[in-house]
Amino acid sequence: MSTELDPTTLMKKQVGEAAAARVQSGSIVGLGTGSTTAFAIQALGERLKSGDLKDIKGVSTSFQAIVLAKEYGIPLTTLDEVDRIDIAIDGADEVDPQKNLIKGGGAAHTQEKIVDAFADQFIVVVDSGKLVDKLGTTFLLPVEVIPMAMSPVMKAIVALGGKPQLRMGVKKAGPVITDQGNFVIDVKFDAGIDNPAELEKTLNNIPGVLENGLFVGVATLIMVGEVKDGKPSVREF
Template sequence: MSIAEKALELVVDGTVIGLGTGQAASEFVRRLGQHVREGLDVRGIATSRATEALAREVGVPLLGLGDVEEIDATFDGADAVDPRLDLIKGLGGALLREKIVAASSRTLIVLVGQEKLTDRLGRGYCRQLPVEVVPFGLPLVQRKLARLGLQAELRAQEGQPIPTDNGNYTIDVDLSDLDEDPGTLNGRIRAIPGVVETGFFLGMASRVLIGKDDGSVEVRHRP
């Protein structure tokens, strides 16, 4: 059983669900569309333009955040998951909308392969922290990060910054040599004027579905 199939077992008829961004989330949306065509009654709220386009393509009805008081559950991927189910997200470029949708949800359910597991955020598969930045504030943010002893690289293509769906830029902060607590580091970075949000999703995931190499799916709940 794939993690997308396992996740679909958790979808309740008649609910509103958040639709994540990335490979695992896209596979979930595709399979969800098949269930909708077979009669499942759900409404989705997309975390990116790419996911919105995919949902429309496969027939998942969409709502906006202003249409609901609360999202019943959000299904999304992650770039790193630690033993406390704290996450790093945002390598796909949608961290701000993903965090807004997750914060609007009763439950955040995360779908990952076992290679995304780490004993500490910043080690293993994902050693960078995406940070969304207002373009005007980019020079200040870069200087402040350097003064914090952090190496950061502007995400660009062909020499030009890659804009997010919100028109902002993304800076990838190298975490490979850092031992600072993620919560403390998150606060220090978010305190810099011009920083919109970071890819630390701390205390947000309630359940993680882990696709194992042998084809099985492990389910972990927040301690």
């Protein structure tokens, strides 16, 4: 089946499978969101079905993760019912050399940050195109905002030097609505983000902001998929 996939899709599948291979029986697993993470969830389900993996439970970061976990037979639990997450597997939209991330392309970054930060080990699965020297240079920074606070939050972001825009739905009239029922403001910083740790705290201190897509000091391991000469490969840093 995998031989029928194009090299890029096959690469994502290999990265997802490599991350899933690190999960041990008896683990509580954070299940991330996105195309590469979907392959990891599929691989976990296949390991369960074959008997290679036993007694795991998943904690989802989004409705997408819930649907996939159910499709592939992964039992789900919640943060209310567990006292730990052993390992989380999730994607990213940008990764810098210090393993800091921008996430939120799927508007699930609030739940993702809760689950990923709570995990003893957080594995990030990305393709090489997500690697950047400086965050904010190729991807806008998502900020989840309570709807009534949209205008004052956007003004506060402009005062910080950002250029905010409300994320609009695709094939849907109106803005994107998060799983929490909020809006997402995507912010451009022309020169990128010089101090991700400081900006993460500053944005979250603006009244009306629920969470932003900067993940600083959270990732344990980055697994990078690449396609060279038409052949997919996986490396770690």
